Amino acid sequence: MADQSSSGGDGAMVTVASPTDSVDNGWDDAARAIYSVRKIAAPMGIVLQPDDRTPYLVDLHRKKFFSTDDLTDFPTHPVRVGVQTYVVSPDDQEPAGPARNLELLLWNVGRSSFHGGLAPWLSPTAPYRLTAWPDFTGVFHTTFHLRLTAHLANHVTTVDDLVELFPADADSVPGAMNAFSLLGILEHLPAQPAAAVQPVEPAADAERSTGGLWSRLRDRWGF
Amino acid sequence: MAEHVVLFTGPMGAGKTAAIASLSDIDPVRTEAANTDRVTADKATTTVALDYGEITIGPDEKVRLYGIPGQTRFEFMWKVLMRRAVGMILLVNNDNPDPIGQMLYFIDYFHELYERGGAVVAISRSDVGLGPTREEYYSALAAARPGLSIPIFSVDARSPEQMKIALFSLILNIESRAAVPSRYEEPRQ
Numbered sequence: 001m002a003d004q005s006s007s008g009g010d011g012a013m014v015t016v017a018s019p020t021d022s023v024d025n026g027w028d029d030a031a032r033a034i035y036s037v038r039k040i041a042a043p044m045g046i047v048l049q050p051d052d053r054t055p056y057l058v059d060l061h062r063k064k065f066f067s068t069d070d071l072t073d074f075p076t077h078p079v080r081v082g083v084q085t086y087v088v089s090p091d092d093q094e095p096a097g098p099a100r101n102l103e104l105l106l107w108n109v110g111r112s113s114f115h116g117g118l119a120p121w122l123s124p125t126a127p128y129r130l131t132a133w134p135d136f137t138g139v140f141h142t143t144f145h146l147r148l149t150a151h152l153a154n155h156v157t158t159v160d161d162l163v164e165l166f167p168a169d170a171d172s173v174p175g176a177m178n179a180f181s182l183l184g185i186l187e188h189l190p191a192q193p194a195a196a197v198q199p200v201e202p203a204a205d206a207e208r209s210t211g212g213l214w215s216r217l218r219d220r221w222g223f
Numbered sequence: 224m225a226e227h228v229v230l231f232t233g234p235m236g237a238g239k240t241a242a243i244a245s246l247s248d249i250d251p252v253r254t255e256a257a258n259t260d261r262v263t264a265d266k267a268t269t270t271v272a273l274d275y276g277e278i279t280i281g282p283d284e285k286v287r288l289y290g291i292p293g294q295t296r297f298e299f300m301w302k303v304l305m306r307r308a309v310g311m312i313l314l315v316n317n318d319n320p321d322p323i324g325q326m327l328y329f330i331d332y333f334h335e336l337y338e339r340g341g342a343v344v345a346i347s348r349s350d351v352g353l354g355p356t357r358e359e360y361y362s363a364l365a366a367a368r369p370g371l372s373i374p375i376f377s378v379d380a381r382s383p384e385q386m387k388i389a390l391f392s393l394i395l396n397i398e399s400r401a402a403v404p405s406r407y408e409e410p411r412q
Binding site: 063131132133135136137138143146147149150151153154155212213214216217218220221223 | 227278279280281284286356357358361365372374375376377378379382385387388389390391392394395396398399400402
């Protein structure tokens with residue numbers, strides 16, 4: 001594909017040639033592009049355009065995305081998502097259009113990519129933990145996501161183990177892990193020698209302090 | 224009667240009163256008086272004693288919500304309330320002159336409560352002005368207190384739904400922290 005170097009109007013962004021331009025695999029390649037740009041920490045932005053929808057301008061540096069689409073009708077299974085990468089300078093003005101919390105978009109892309117499977121850069125047997133929580137006051141979530149997050153924030157765990165721990169929501173584990181990864185809050189820890197498998201269950205201290213309050217509060221509020 | 228005490232801590236003007244009002248089943252008990260500290264928070268009144276609300280879980284179980292007075296001159300009350308609490312929601316207004324410093328101050332002060340139970344940081348007023356990002360709060364917390372597992376959310380303290388998520392996450396995090404370590408972790412002492 002030829003270079004598409006061009007001014008972004010005010011010079012804020014310049015389109016560059018990219019092997020990820022115009023791909024046809026739904027959100028999978030969008031997730032790969034976000035992951036790869038995040039890993040190299042390059043001053044780059046990404047434009048994602050699902051099917052004929054409004055594009056999303058992803059600015060990983062500013063942790064925002066720019067779009068007139070507020071994600072209330074996020075296309076979870078687009079046939080095609082166009083992906084373009086851009087050079088972004090910290091001195092550039094923000095693109096035109098409403099600036100939105102990037103977490104919301106990355107969370108949706110992660111959960112919608114790879115057809116419910118694990119992203120190729122994640123391993124089902126590698127130990128992971130979370131370094132932060134998603135901003136659950138902003139992103140759509142279920143009680144499963146809260147429980148999974150609380151577990152991963154406090155315990156080093158593999159994806160395989162998570163599937164066993166959350167059997168009723170096992171199908172949702174890979175998508176959530178993909179989303180954590182795109183958010184940049186999933187830490188891969190060096191493999192440790194395996195010890196005897198221990199069940200993870202509430203300890204006596206927890207019972208004393210809250211007595212399983214979470215489940216009763218969930219019932220009380222109808223979550 | 225099973226009772227679970229949750230503290231709402233943080234500096235003046237962070238939204239503790241609003242947060243309790245968002246969650247409480249009853250009309251919150253508010254003890255406010257004329258604000259004599261207008262330099263610290265531009266607010267007509269500020270809490271000088273306590274805010275109180277409650278959530279009824281069942282006929283024999285309540286969650287009691289206590290908002291502490293934000294000024295440091297009321298530290299003696301913080302200690303009293305901390306003894307009974309299972310956790311805290313620390314509200315920090317993002318337009319505070321030093322919101323990260325405020326977060327670290329309250330985390331340090333209530334560290335015993337964190338060790339015994341848990342904490343959530345709720346960043347209010349992040350929609351006004353240019354305060355730190357959530358990532359900057361996490362980075363500062365990791366640098367000052369490595370190893371803490373504290374959820375940090377942006378909130379509108381007036382939103383019942385958002386405050387429910389914060390409280391829900393606090394309880395879930397307390398229970399999850401106390402679970403048996405996985406095979407990849409050292410047993411806790």
